[in-house]
Amino acid sequence: MMFLSIKSLTLATLLAVPGFAFTGDVTFYTPGLGACGRxxxxxxxxxxVAAxxxxxxxxxxANPNLNPICGKKAKVTYQGKSVTVNIVxxxxxxxxxxxxxxxxxxxVLAPQSVGRLKGATWTIL
Structure with missing residues (x-):
């Protein structure tokens, strides 16, 4: 039996693991025409999502409009609050x-005045 350490896994491999939770900062932006072409x-x-x-x-x-992540849902959680979003x-x-x-x-997670939420988790559904 072979075990993989987290260091030996690539980001693409982790993305294929159902329910894998990322930890990172959450910020907000002014949407418009996104990379998915919407x-x-x-x-x-x-x-x-992070580039x-x-x-x-x-x-x-090479065509970002055709990326299979486009339209997928993600659940973002911070300090007991969650929001489900579409990735665009x-x-x-x-x-x-x-x-x-x-x-x-x-x-849904915090007032905009906070600006950045450190240590939130999110999962592609």
Whole structure:
């Protein structure tokens, strides 16, 4: 029997594990036309995931509009509160595992005045 350490797993491998929870910062942004080619607004429950996750999602190609992560749901949890969002964009400034939410999604977790939620978890559903 072979065991893999977490260090030997690639991001693409982790993305294929159902229910794998990422830990990272949560921020919010002003939505518009996202990497998935969809137009969204501040009142939509949407998210932009960290660029490394978006770019290495299984089945991703050079055309970001066709990325299989587009339209998937993610559950974001912070201090006992959760929100479910649709993934519609990628976030180049979110580090390796952060997620950027629309204002409507962010305020489910905390007031916008907080600005950044450190240590939140999120899972692609």
């Amino acid at each position: 137009l969204n607004g501040a009142g939509d429950l949407i998210a932009a 490394p996750i978006y770019n290495t999602f299984p089945g991703a190609t 964009d990628k976030c180049p400034g979110c580090g390796a595992t952060g997620i950027d939410l629309s204002p409507a999604a962010f305020v």
